[in-house]
Amino acid sequence: MHPSPATSLAVAYRIAQPIALDARFTIAGFTVLLGASGTGKTTLLRALAGLLPAQGTPWGGLPAEARPIGYLPQGTALFPHLTALENAAYALRGTDRLERGRHLLAELGIADLASRRGRDLSGGEAQRVGLARALARDPALLLLDEPSSALDASTKEAVFAALIEAVAARAIPTLAATHDPAIALLAERLVLMGAGGILQEGTPRDLARHPANEEAARLLGYQNIWRAADGRLVAIRAEDVRLDDGAAPEGAAEMLEGIVATVHDAGHAVRVKLAAPLPLIAMLRSAPVLTPGQRIRLRLPHRRIVAVGG
Amino acid sequence: MAPLDDGDWRAIATSLLGGVLTLALIALLGTPLAQRLAAPRPPGWRGKAIGIVEAMVLLPMLTPTLAMGIVLAATFGPNTALGAAAQHLGLRLTNSFPAFLLAGVYAALPVYVVGARAALAEVPSALTDVARTLGDRPGRLFFRITLPLAGRGIAAALALAWVRAVGEFGVVLIIAYYPQGLPVRLWVDFQEAGLPAVFPLVLAFLALALPLPLALGLRARR
Numbered sequence: 001m002h003p004s005p006a007t008s009l010a011v012a013y014r015i016a017q018p019i020a021l022d023a024r025f026t027i028a029g030f031t032v033l034l035g036a037s038g039t040g041k042t043t044l045l046r047a048l049a050g051l052l053p054a055q056g057t058p059w060g061g062l063p064a065e066a067r068p069i070g071y072l073p074q075g076t077a078l079f080p081h082l083t084a085l086e087n088a089a090y091a092l093r094g095t096d097r098l099e100r101g102r103h104l105l106a107e108l109g110i111a112d113l114a115s116r117r118g119r120d121l122s123g124g125e126a127q128r129v130g131l132a133r134a135l136a137r138d139p140a141l142l143l144l145d146e147p148s149s150a151l152d153a154s155t156k157e158a159v160f161a162a163l164i165e166a167v168a169a170r171a172i173p174t175l176a177a178t179h180d181p182a183i184a185l186l187a188e189r190l191v192l193m194g195a196g197g198i199l200q201e202g203t204p205r206d207l208a209r210h211p212a213n214e215e216a217a218r219l220l221g222y223q224n225i226w227r228a229a230d231g232r233l234v235a236i237r238a239e240d241v242r243l244d245d246g247a248a249p250e251g252a253a254e255m256l257e258g259i260v261a262t263v264h265d266a267g268h269a270v271r272v273k274l275a276a277p278l279p280l281i282a283m284l285r286s287a288p289v290l291t292p293g294q295r296i297r298l299r300l301p302h303r304r305i306v307a308v309g310g
Numbered sequence: 311m312a313p314l315d316d317g318d319w320r321a322i323a324t325s326l327l328g329g330v331l332t333l334a335l336i337a338l339l340g341t342p343l344a345q346r347l348a349a350p351r352p353p354g355w356r357g358k359a360i361g362i363v364e365a366m367v368l369l370p371m372l373t374p375t376l377a378m379g380i381v382l383a384a385t386f387g388p389n390t391a392l393g394a395a396a397q398h399l400g401l402r403l404t405n406s407f408p409a410f411l412l413a414g415v416y417a418a419l420p421v422y423v424v425g426a427r428a429a430l431a432e433v434p435s436a437l438t439d440v441a442r443t444l445g446d447r448p449g450r451l452f453f454r455i456t457l458p459l460a461g462r463g464i465a466a467a468l469a470l471a472w473v474r475a476v477g478e479f480g481v482v483l484i485i486a487y488y489p490q491g492l493p494v495r496l497w498v499d500f501q502e503a504g505l506p507a508v509f510p511l512v513l514a515f516l517a518l519a520l521p522l523p524l525a526l527g528l529r530a531r532r
Contacts, residue, residue: 049443051439064439064442064443065442065444065445071443081458134443134444137445
């Protein structure tokens with residue numbers, strides 16, 4: 001999908017403290033910044049927001065209050081002493097500010113929370129109010145830091161869907177920093193972050209088909225990465241490894257015979273780790289009872305094996 | 311028990327007016343200072359400079375008040391360079407009403423700063439960060455976010471500073487014996503007339519010193 005000019009933003013930032021970073025990438029639509037903890041995702045977001053000294057484009061040199069951005073830090077940070085309505089209308093000026101704030105809350109389906117104090121709202125409610133607050137000034141960029149951390153598993157999907165709908169409706173480029181692969185799946189564009197900078201960027205599909213290096217592959221959820229016989233680095237997801245049950249194969253595949261190291265029944269699948277010849281991890285949907293030390297045959301379908309880098 | 315005489319009423323008025331002005335000065339000077347000290351220390355020489363300022367502000371708290379008074383007299387007294395220079399400008403830095411205010415500020419500013427700093431440090435930086443991204447400049451967000459959230463702690467710090475300022479004796483004795491505030495007047499009356507005779511003045515002192523802290527304390531319990 002070609003990023004349209006209105007919803008894409010080219011970013012180039014150099015940061016020295018507290019983490020040294022040189023990050024160049026493009027934000028288009030709902031973009032997820034995926035990276036392990038400690039690599040500097042929050043630092044990058046704060047630099048974009050103008051909350052720490054950094055050089056770069058856009059808005060380099062401008063103080064935070066002068067930047068046209070909306071920012072939702074980890075934990076949402078609602079003003080506890082103000083009501084949801086006052087929070088949403090915080091950035092607005094004029095005699096009709098509360099009315100416009102009410103409108104914002106209604107758009108996100110939380111008009112009924114208007115008179116509740118910030119400190120009394122649950123994680124999901126607070127996040128929606130925080131979003132309304134960030135959208136009030138019609139920002140040119142929306143920054144979300146670990147947006148799923150304040151949500152519990154049962155409401156995560158619903159809250160997230162609403163969030164993505166709201167920003168898509170306003171065509172605001174959004175950068176969501178996370179280490180949660182489930183959020184990455186919802187992205188229009190994915191930016192992988194490693195120590196010091198950007199590893200790779202593109203659509204989730206392109207990245208999944210061809211991770212740039214081992215670190216990128218791990219971020220994308222590939223647990224199995226190894227060097228094939230011809231020297232190339234390859235990877236396969238644990239979910240794509242099949243147990244050879246003797247049935248007719250659906251396509252070309254690598255066959256692997258190995259010894260089971262550990263078995264764990266996770267309910268929806270059985271997690272098997274091999275001791276030899278590779279420390280391969282497989283999530284098997286339907287498997288007979290397996291025991292450590294047992295010999296098993298695994299199928300790695302060729303079309304599921306991806307080349308890493310190179 | 312003898313009633314209060316003219317000198318006593320003048321002392322009450324001096325302490326009341328002086329106390330209010332001293333507290334206002336302390337709030338105006340001490341709040342930005344406390345905010346600076348509450349903020350994360352910047353690296354390098356700026357952080358060290360702030361550390362030195364912090365030590366200087368807190369020093370009076372650790373110094374016996376008489377010693378503090380003597381140090382101030384030795385620095386600003388009429389026989390010193392600073393004192394003489396100020397007198398040329400028409401300002402007496404000892405035994406004047408400004409000196410009386412100064413004595414109160416020296417004594418009570420550190421008390422206020424310690425309390426206010428703790429209260430301001432409690433305001434999560436995430437909140438001020440978000441307020442900035444919503445367009446608030448530092449001044450505006452101080453009154454909309456920081457002060458409301460640090461309010462109780464600051465009120466407590468003010469109450470303590472008030473008590474300290476109106477009760478200040480050691481520094482006042484040395485550099486601001488005149489005009490006589492309540493503590494000095496109590497001392498003088500006590501020496502001249504004995505303990506029972508000063509009871510009315512003691513009650514007057516308590517009536518002056520206690521209402522503000524009690525009012526602020528009651529608000530904090532709300």
